[in-house]
Amino acid sequence: MQLPEDQIRAGHIPADLYRQIPPGTNVRKIVIVQEAPRSYKGPIVMTLLITTGSVVVLLVLAFVVQVIAASIVTVLSATCGITYTLNRVSKHPARSRPRRTKNRRFK
Numbered sequence: 001m002q003l004p005e006d007q008i009r010a011g012h013i014p015a016d017l018y019r020q021i022p023p024g025t026n027v028r029k030i031v032i033v034q035e036a037p038r039s040y041k042g043p044i045v046m047t048l049l050i051t052t053g054s055v056v057v058l059l060v061l062a063f064v065v066q067v068i069a070a071s072i073v074t075v076l077s078a079t080c081g082i083t084y085t086l087n088r089v090s091k092h093p094a095r096s097r098p099r100r101t102k103n104r105r106f107k
Helices: 004-009 015-020 039-080
Strands: none
Touching: none
């Protein structure tokens, strides 16, 4: 019997509990109830739900901001004549065909 649980199963009462028993109590009729080990399932599920909910809220917020910005640009371009264009500038100019070297040797 090395563990306290083994001692309790064998009917031995630990010293700290033995001191709490009122005098005159029949020790053979005492039932010791142990607390169940803590379950981490609930906090883990709650953390996953909070994280997933936060991501969904941020995605919906980004989509709503994009729709509002697009509608503002549409309204302004239709009423005031303001235009908004996106230009994508690349670092290298586009070539129509690949460049060939003068000396090509095939092995």
